[in-house]
Amino acid sequence: MSQSANAYRTVVVGTDGSESSLRAVARAGSIAGATGATLVIACAYLPTEADDRELSRAQDVLRDEAYQVVGSHPAEDTVRTAAERAGAAGAAKVRTVAVQGSPVEALLDVVRREDADLLVVGNRGLNGIKGRLLGSVPADATRRSTCDVLIVHTTG
Template structure:
């Protein structure tokens, strides 16, 4: 079975870019479309006011979906370098797991790719991590890429 659409989650971290690169390499090798997804939570009005005071004209960089859009643009660079030819960017407001599951369904993804960050942490074991929740809720194949240092999950 060849994947037609691969969705990879990113939060702009170096760890997530390793998962993006793995997804892009797979998408490039199979000719699949790569959808890069990023969830975001907007700042409260009080936080926006503080940012506006401190950042002045640059305050727009931390409001709305701008941080997610910036993360997606950086992720696209990693994806193209890893071999993806058709890349779609998707930023959506909400919890990371909910956004990944929703976007995977919306784009009819055959494969959802995430990094393993959080699987080895105490909080991840007690509360659950994004990769763990995605693996349990996704209606498509899930690839959890080893993206963090330390022992394997």
């Protein structure tokens, strides 16, 4: 059996530009570099034309999980910064995508499209009472993912 049969080929990681999400990006970058995998860095964003009611409703529901990224240009800046962090951590093959939509839907869509075999998420939102009651990006992504999921301990 060749080494490539055991190694990850495509790793997907999501980022919203926060320091905790960039720690997950760095871990994903080191895994991709060590296994020779392609790293796909995804950022979900709300369209800039989303009206204020929609934005405030999203922030009410999500609170600390709220979108930090509104608009495709900020999302592209976010993934560019993340790609630099991943490269510094060892990733050699990096692609970036900005996807309109909710974080979980966007991540799972990228996992499907890229035929990924590993999804890396940070643990932000997993430990709070709201995360346990309402769900969180890492919990929902883990529950619904069709590939392996690595939850990186990115928060204190």
